[in-house]
Amino acid sequence: MKRIVLVHTVKSVYDSFETELRKVLGPGVKINNILDDFLATDPADTGLFSQNNTERLMHDLKSAQMTGADLLVVTCSTLTPHVVKLRQFFSVPIVAIDDAMCKAAVRNSSRITVLATAESTVNPTLEKLLAEATIQNKKIELSSYCCPQAIVALKEGNKEKHDELVLHMAMQVSGSECIVLAQASMAHMQDTVQQRTGVQTFSSPRLCMQEIASRLEDSNGL
Numbered sequence: 001m002k003r004i005v006l007v008h009t010v011k012s013v014y015d016s017f018e019t020e021l022r023k024v025l026g027p028g029v030k031i032n033n034i035l036d037d038f039l040a041t042d043p044a045d046t047g048l049f050s051q052n053n054t055e056r057l058m059h060d061l062k063s064a065q066m067t068g069a070d071l072l073v074v075t076c077s078t079l080t081p082h083v084v085k086l087r088q089f090f091s092v093p094i095v096a097i098d099d100a101m102c103k104a105a106v107r108n109s110s111r112i113t114v115l116a117t118a119e120s121t122v123n124p125t126l127e128k129l130l131a132e133a134t135i136q137n138k139k140i141e142l143s144s145y146c147c148p149q150a151i152v153a154l155k156e157g158n159k160e161k162h163d164e165l166v167l168h169m170a171m172q173v174s175g176s177e178c179i180v181l182a183q184a185s186m187a188h189m190q191d192t193v194q195q196r197t198g199v200q201t202f203s204s205p206r207l208c209m210q211e212i213a214s215r216l217e218d219s220n221g222l
Contacts (some may be wrong), residue, residue: 114142167196
């Protein structure tokens with residue numbers, strides 16, 4: 001039986017991601033989880049993803065690999081640039097939460113707006129989209145909005161306020177062909193944002209889960 005390990009930094013994602021992933025994979029895959037919220041809260045507080053944080057992420061991934069996992073998945077977009085740098089040190093494939101989302105957004109759009117609720121996620125997502133545009137040999141235009149008050153509300157358990165703030169932010173988007181929701185904690189707003197703005201909207205979890213399933217199938221795991 002195949003095994004994957006999910007590395008999270010946000011408790012709401014930790015609580016929900018495996019449940020949704022299980023609907024895609026079925027019972028034939030073992031799933032383990034690691035929650036390290038410091039890797040999200042410290043950059044939010046300091047504005048910097050430090051060398052200490054990089055080493056901490058390395059240890060988390062090493063711990064995940066020691067389970068004998070066939071695939072590691074990092075569910076936090078803030079960590080994506082650092083995951084890319086650390087992949088070379090691991091024999092197990094590592095999927096970043098926004099790999100598939102950024103590929104799809106660039107493939108389908110030339111003018112993209114990124115929405116985030118954590119400032120530490122904005123630049124990594126923009127950089128990821130630019131890198132993907134280079135891979136696809138495509139010119140894109142990027143813009144972004146960030147509402148830190150929304151993630152504060154979510155951490156305080158006020159999901160309704162979080163959702164109101166995200167929608168308010170989305171309604172400011174103009175002239176874009178698509179909206180990218182930069183964090184997995186925003187994913188439940190995908191359909192609402194798309195309906196209210198009329199702009200094609202991408203979020204990471206659904207596409208990431210499809211990528212996970214595809215990877216396991218390619219390795220004869222399902």
